[in-house]
Amino acid sequence: MSARVTFPNKILPYALILPQLVIVGIFFYWPASQALYQSVLREDPFGLRTTFVGLANFRHVLTQPSYINSLQTTAVFSIAVAFIAMSVALLLAVMADKVIKGKGFYRTMMIWPYAVAPAIAGMVWLFMFNPTMGTFAYMLRSAGYAWDPLLKGDQAMILIIAAAAWKQISYNFLFFVAGLQAIPKTLIEAAAIDGAGETKRFWTIVFPLLAPTTFFLLVINTTYAFFDTFGIIHAVTGGGPGKATETLVYKVYHDGFVNLILGDSAAQSVILMVMVIALTAIQFRYVEKKVHYG
Amino acid sequence: MATVELKDVRKVYGGKVEAVKGVSIDIPDGQMCVLVGPSGCGKSTLLRMIAGLEEITDGTVSIGGQVVNTFGPAERDIAMVFQNYALYPHMKVYDNMAYGLRNRGTPKDEIDRRVREAAGILGLEDFLERKPRELSGGQRQRVAMGRAIVRKPKAFLFDEPLSNLDAKLRGQMRIEIKSLQRSLGVTSVYVTHDQVEAMTLADTLVVMNSGVAEQIDTPLAIYEKPASVFVAGFIGSPAMNLLAGEIAENGRGVKLVGGAYLKPRDTVLPEVGRSVLLGVRPEHLTLVSDANNADFQLKVTTVETLGADTLAHGHPVDGDPKSSELIVRLSGDVQVRHGDVLPLAIDAGKAHMFDAGTGKRI
Amino acid sequence: MADAASTKTRAEVFGRREQGGMLGISKSSRYVAHAILILGVLIVAFPIYYTFTASTHSLQTILRPPLPLTPGDHFFKNYYDAIFGGVGRIGGVSVDLLLFNTTVMALGIAVGKILISILSAFAIVFFRFPGRMLFFWLIFITLMLPVEVRILPTYKVMVDLNLIDTYAGLVLPLIASATATLLFRQFFMTIPGELLEAARVDGAGPWRFFKDILMPLSKTNIAALFVIMFIYGWTQYLWPLLVTNRNDMNTIVIALRKMISFADADTQWHLVMVTSILAILPPVLVVVFMQRWFVKGLVETEK
Numbered sequence: 001m002s003a004r005v006t007f008p009n010k011i012l013p014y015a016l017i018l019p020q021l022v023i024v025g026i027f028f029y030w031p032a033s034q035a036l037y038q039s040v041l042r043e044d045p046f047g048l049r050t051t052f053v054g055l056a057n058f059r060h061v062l063t064q065p066s067y068i069n070s071l072q073t074t075a076v077f078s079i080a081v082a083f084i085a086m087s088v089a090l091l092l093a094v095m096a097d098k099v100i101k102g103k104g105f106y107r108t109m110m111i112w113p114y115a116v117a118p119a120i121a122g123m124v125w126l127f128m129f130n131p132t133m134g135t136f137a138y139m140l141r142s143a144g145y146a147w148d149p150l151l152k153g154d155q156a157m158i159l160i161i162a163a164a165a166w167k168q169i170s171y172n173f174l175f176f177v178a179g180l181q182a183i184p185k186t187l188i189e190a191a192a193i194d195g196a197g198e199t200k201r202f203w204t205i206v207f208p209l210l211a212p213t214t215f216f217l218l219v220i221n222t223t224y225a226f227f228d229t230f231g232i233i234h235a236v237t238g239g240g241p242g243k244a245t246e247t248l249v250y251k252v253y254h255d256g257f258v259n260l261i262l263g264d265s266a267a268q269s270v271i272l273m274v275m276v277i278a279l280t281a282i283q284f285r286y287v288e289k290k291v292h293y294g
Numbered sequence: 295m296a297t298v299e300l301k302d303v304r305k306v307y308g309g310k311v312e313a314v315k316g317v318s319i320d321i322p323d324g325q326m327c328v329l330v331g332p333s334g335c336g337k338s339t340l341l342r343m344i345a346g347l348e349e350i351t352d353g354t355v356s357i358g359g360q361v362v363n364t365f366g367p368a369e370r371d372i373a374m375v376f377q378n379y380a381l382y383p384h385m386k387v388y389d390n391m392a393y394g395l396r397n398r399g400t401p402k403d404e405i406d407r408r409v410r411e412a413a414g415i416l417g418l419e420d421f422l423e424r425k426p427r428e429l430s431g432g433q434r435q436r437v438a439m440g441r442a443i444v445r446k447p448k449a450f451l452f453d454e455p456l457s458n459l460d461a462k463l464r465g466q467m468r469i470e471i472k473s474l475q476r477s478l479g480v481t482s483v484y485v486t487h488d489q490v491e492a493m494t495l496a497d498t499l500v501v502m503n504s505g506v507a508e509q510i511d512t513p514l515a516i517y518e519k520p521a522s523v524f525v526a527g528f529i530g531s532p533a534m535n536l537l538a539g540e541i542a543e544n545g546r547g548v549k550l551v552g553g554a555y556l557k558p559r560d561t562v563l564p565e566v567g568r569s570v571l572l573g574v575r576p577e578h579l580t581l582v583s584d585a586n587n588a589d590f591q592l593k594v595t596t597v598e599t600l601g602a603d604t605l606a607h608g609h610p611v612d613g614d615p616k617s618s619e620l621i622v623r624l625s626g627d628v629q630v631r632h633g634d635v636l637p638l639a640i641d642a643g644k645a646h647m648f649d650a651g652t653g654k655r656i
Numbered sequence: 657m658a659d660a661a662s663t664k665t666r667a668e669v670f671g672r673r674e675q676g677g678m679l680g681i682s683k684s685s686r687y688v689a690h691a692i693l694i695l696g697v698l699i700v701a702f703p704i705y706y707t708f709t710a711s712t713h714s715l716q717t718i719l720r721p722p723l724p725l726t727p728g729d730h731f732f733k734n735y736y737d738a739i740f741g742g743v744g745r746i747g748g749v750s751v752d753l754l755l756f757n758t759t760v761m762a763l764g765i766a767v768g769k770i771l772i773s774i775l776s777a778f779a780i781v782f783f784r785f786p787g788r789m790l791f792f793w794l795i796f797i798t799l800m801l802p803v804e805v806r807i808l809p810t811y812k813v814m815v816d817l818n819l820i821d822t823y824a825g826l827v828l829p830l831i832a833s834a835t836a837t838l839l840f841r842q843f844f845m846t847i848p849g850e851l852l853e854a855a856r857v858d859g860a861g862p863w864r865f866f867k868d869i870l871m872p873l874s875k876t877n878i879a880a881l882f883v884i885m886f887i888y889g890w891t892q893y894l895w896p897l898l899v900t901n902r903n904d905m906n907t908i909v910i911a912l913r914k915m916i917s918f919a920d921a922d923t924q925w926h927l928v929m930v931t932s933i934l935a936i937l938p939p940v941l942v943v944v945f946m947q948r949w950f951v952k953g954l955v956e957t958e959k
Contacts, residue, residue, distance in 0.1 A: 005347070005849030006784050007862045008366075013783035017791050020772040020832055026817075027810060027829035028798045034809035092696040095689040102690070108944060109697040111951075115939035116704070117891035117909045120932055123916060124703045127710070133925070135706070138721035169700060174954060198685060227804050231893030235913045249804045253894070256808040265808055273805040280800050347853050368859035380850035384872040393868070394858035441858075 032273070038266035057267035066243060067251070067268070074247040077161060078225035084165040086217055089172030090210075094202065096173075097180045107177070114170040118163075119231030125163035126236045149237075153244025156237045160245055163236065164229045171224075172217050179213030180206070219283045226275070248272060296358030296448040297323050298344065298481055304352035305339050305505075313339045315505040316353065321498060324479040326472075330492035331502035331528070338453060340502070341485045345451050346370050357448050368397070373442035374451040378458060379434045381426040381441075387413075388422040391440045405444075412443040415474070432463045439471070443478065450475065452484040456491065468494060489529055493517070501525045519646075523653040526573045526646060532605060535579075535620035537572045538650060541565065548572045552614025556590055558645030564656050571653075573646035576605065576623040579638045588637035592622060594630055602626045611635055704936065711735075711929035718925045730926065738930040751931050754908040758890060759938070761826045761907055765889030766882050768831030773881075774874065777840030778866060782852065792841075799834040803894055811898050825899045826907070830892070835957045836881055843877050844870070880953030883946045890939045908935040 042053045061067050096106050113121070131137050131148045140147040149155040183206060191201045230249050233239060239246035239254060246254070252272060256265030298321040305314040314336040321327040329337040342348040344355055346367035354361045362370045373394070381390050388409055395405045413419045416436040426434055435455065442450050455471070456464045472495055475482050486492055492499055493513045501508045501516060501524070509521040520526035526534045539550040543566050547557025556572060564570065582588050595615070596607040604624045609615045622638060624630065647656040710718055713728035738751045779785075780792050803810060810829065819825030847870070855865045871878075896907040906914070912935060915928050943950050 004781070004784075004845075005852050006782050007852075007856075007865075008349075009783060009862060010785060012862060013779035013785045013788070016775045016779035016783075020776040020795055020837065021791060023772065023828065023832040024795060024798055026813060028801050028806070028832060029794070031806040031809035031813055032801050034812070035806050038809070088696070088699075092693060095692045095696075098686055098689040099693065100686070102693075106693050106697065108947065110700055111947070112940045112943050113700055113704075114954075115887050115891070115943040116936050117893060117939075119891075119893045119909050119913060120935055121703070123912060123928075124707050124932060127925075127929075128703060128706055133719050133721050133723075135722040166700070166703065171954070174951060178955065227802055230804065231891075231909070234893065234897070235916075252804060253807055257811070257898070262808065269805045269807065273800065276802060276805060277800045342853075345853075345857060347856065367853070367856040372857065374854065374857045376850040376854060378848060378850050380848065380854035382851065382854075382869055384869075384875075393855075393860075397859035397864060441854075 035266045035269040035273070038262055039270045041266075042263045053263070057263040058271070061264050061267045061271070064264075066246075069243055070246050070248050070251045073157075073243075073245060074226065074249075077157065077164075077229075077245070077247055078222050080161045081164045081168065081225040081229070082218060082221035084161065085168035085221055086172050086214070088165070089169045090176050090214075092169070093173050093176030093180055094206075096177055107174075110173045111170045113167050116167060117231060118167055118229055119235040121167040122160060122163045122232035122236040125159060125166070129159055151241055153241055156241055156245050160229070160232050160236055163232050164225060168221060168224055172221070175213055175217055176210070179210050183209050216283070219279060223276075223279050226279075248275075296481060297321060297356075298327070298449050298483065299356040299359075300340075300344070300353065301356070302353035303340065303343060303350060303355060305336070305343060305348065306351045313505055314343070317500075317502075317505075317507045318353075319498070319500055319507065319510060321481055321483065323481055325497040326475050326482040326484060326495055327498040327500060328484045328486060328492045328496035329500045329502055330486055330489060333487060334504075335502040336505040337485045337487075337500075337502045341451055341453055341483055344449075344483055345372055345374050371445075371448045372451055373445045373447040373449075374453065375438045375442050375455040377454040379426070379438040379455075381434060381437055383426055385425070386422065387418060387424055387426070387429070387437050387440075390426065390437055391444050394441065394445050408444045408446070409440075412440040415443065416440050431459050432467065435459060435467055439474070443474075448481065450480050450482040452482065452486075454486055455484075456486070457488070464491075471495065489531065493529070501528060503528075519655070520573075521655050523571055523573070523648045526648065530575055532576050532621050532623070534573045534575045534646070536648075537574075537618050537620065538569075539572060540567060540569045540650075550610070550613055551617045554590065554610040554613030554618060556610070556640070558589070558640045560643040561645045561647065564647065569650035570656065571648040571650055573648060574620070574640055574644065576621040578641040578644035579620075579622045580641060581622075581624055581628060582637050582639045585637040587639055589639050592620070592636045592638050594632060594634045594636060595619075597630050597632060600626070604628055604630060606630050606634075606636065608636075704933075707929055707932050707936075711926065711933050713926065715924065715926045718929070734926045734930045738927045738934070749903045749906070749911065751908070751934055753904060754906060754911045754931070755934060755938075757823075757826075757905060758907040758909070758935070760823050761892065761896065762886050762889035762939075764823065764827035765830050765892075766885035768827055769833040769836050769885050770878055770881055772831055773833045773836035774840050774871075774878070776837050777844055778862075778870065780837075781841055781844040782862070782865075792837075795832070795837050796834050798832055803829075803898075807894075807898070814899050820899055821902045821905045822899075826896055826905075827889075830889070830895060833885075836885070839877065839881065839956055840874070843874065847873065876949065876952065877956075879946065879949040880956060882953075883942055883950045884953035884957055886942055887939045 039057055040052060040054055041050045042057065043050045092110065096103060099106070126149070128134050128136050129147070129149060131150060137147050147155060149159045187205055187209070188201060191205045196204060226247070227249055229247070230253065233245055233247060233250050237245040239250050248268070249272065252265055252268045255261045255268065300317055300319045302316045302318055303314060304312070304316050306312050317340060319327060329340060331337045339348060343350050346362070346365055350363050354363055356362065357370055357372065382393065385393065391409045391412060392405050395408065409422070410419070413422055416439060418433070418436055418440060421429060421433060426437065429437065438455065452471070456467050459467060468491055484495055496513050498510060499513045499516050500510045503524045509516055509525045516525060516529055520529060520534070523536060527536060537548070537550050537556070539548040539556070541563055542549040542555060546555050547563070548570060549555055558572070558574070585591070591611040592606065592608045593611045594606045594608040598605040598607070603626050606622045606624055607619065609618045609620065622636070630636065648654060649656055706723070709725065709727050710723055711734055712731040713723065714730045717724070717728060740750060740752070776795060780788060814820055814825055814829070819828070851869065852865060855869055860868060891909065892907065893909055896910045900906050900910065903911070903914070908931065912928065912931050915923065915931065917923050
């Protein structure tokens, strides 16, 4: 009959939703619109005059070698983090699906790094690998390897990738375990009767059926690598050495907050905004699909 | 306790869809009024307007002589039993029943007394500390009743309360509701789509169809003198046979579509040539031993053996198999087979005439 | 007897199947699985164990690698110094104040998010009013506006509102939550309309319905969200970095960053390690002890 049963009050709902709207308005929409606005303006060096420059800031940003570098860094970083964090988690989840005893123990032991702040994860890894007193740095050097992530860009990159991936394993593990549990056991039994061995079963039955989970995690891990790892980079490398670990988000912060280049920073913000919108759209399309599959 | 009066009550959704088209009902104090009709006929909407859960577009609803149109559900002093019981899942049975009283500020010991009293009546004493999910369907139904009883409201409203129970339990609860309502003497409005429930429970029966009250009367009167084709078809199971035709000349009765003639006894026929629907209930057709006493011969096409009764489907031998199909209720010990021809008589005075155009009783 | 025996085998078969031990998985491959899992646990746990070990050694021991693999004898001294002594590099602020700040922030964000989201969802689901869908979308779209894409203008708002170096500044801008609003909305929509009608007949207005029926029914959802949001608040980095300048307003994570310098030799590494452990401990305990809600929250908020 009638759709949703509701209360007849007319004013009360506004009062209920107001707090959230006020916060959203002041801290989200106003600043976001300012970012959009400033992305088409340029300030002179003394901040006395601003002029409308259209898309000039975007052109400027997108042709900057440092921005291109930062794009590449972000791509390398994100792909590596997503790939490592997901494959390690998948391996562990598949193993956890096999064992009979100790499932709960393994899960508890795997999930808690989720609660470690990314920045702390970074600092802990740096502490283990830092050239002056890190035990692992000491071991690497004893083995004759010239290890110094504070001076060598590629090593710095490896370090932050390791820290970022390490922290994300728990999250991926949980979702892969849930995904594996959702696969009907009869399918796997049928494959076993059809003569498929364990490895073959995994690649021909389990992995394809896990695709929705994998895809979902890919989006989430990319978002994580883009945004949530700011703390790691800020705390561990500060974007350095050189600009070897300067990701897009770090650059927005650095240009806007440290170098105070308003127009460029705003333009970068807007570009990031477009990326977030794309990622969110992909994520929600996925959710819709999942609904269709039941 | 109080009377419930509806006067020209209308409900229009969004300025367009007219769900209830002006219904007036007077329910005397202590009586049970049942609204029955197919789904979408507006009976639930009407009940919800009495409850105050739905705004009244037009007309008035009075409870105990007072117009309550502008009152909220709580101010109307009514209690309602819902189709899915609507028990608060996180509260114990005791608290489910006490909740409405607490909201009214009833003193604690009074609440306790009333809850225990209601639990006693309904046999729920042992379940007061349980949560709804630990109860069976019938027990939940009783809790929903209990929640209504403890309030000692002016009126009970029932919204298809038995439709989620299995057939056996439904029959049992129906009797319980009836005797409970009698003994408490609370004016009640009961909505159902089940005509057996409607017939057995009602003091006053309201048959509704597309937002209109087609007939308001006692169950028996409605059964015996249905006011329209709709009511005739809706009340009674199996449904009344309705045969289209027109009044024939020379007092030959009704000429059915397809050719056969039927002449009901002790029935006043309208003017010759008028298009009518002739209605006869399956139980008002009698098998006669002598073919000369028969009003018509039925050719049997299907037989349903129910045990106590046997239902024979067929058509008059000289009639059209489709347009004059009808059902006969025979005693269970009569042996009938597909293909048999049965001599049948229409019980005296038990035929109904409806105008083919308006569907109204003639 | 035969019956009982066969029943037992069936139960075993089903039991094993539920736990994943199905046909074709040999004992040896299960041992391999255990070995890999233990290795995984070691990798996952080792960095934190290493940090803990370091936090129990003296500065001198830490500065002379390799670090011993077993805890040292400076546990009490280091923890006492960090918590009550104050750390020089961050202006003598002691770790207990940092923990307090972080707790305020994490609790504020968790409680705030839940509160304003549950109220918004309540309004959106249980009332009909002009602008309802517009407001819903306005809240929803904030998903696409993380702090990172509006850093400078948001900072400017904070300065204009005098929110720099305040608890309100740490908490308020982060308590808007599209995720939580969506979750509550979804949950509320599963509550049958009859329940609301029954409550109305029972004399409950919106507030009573909210307090007596909606809140109790939302308990597990609230618990799940609380865990997720508490961790979210505790592990914030960019935001506290922007809005706190004073050392005594820092969160523990930011302070930790300030305590470290690889260029200077005077970093008090033993205190850094203690602080790290103290910064990690509260959210980890929340995750471990509220695991059920944590998993539920994680799965539901990411839908």
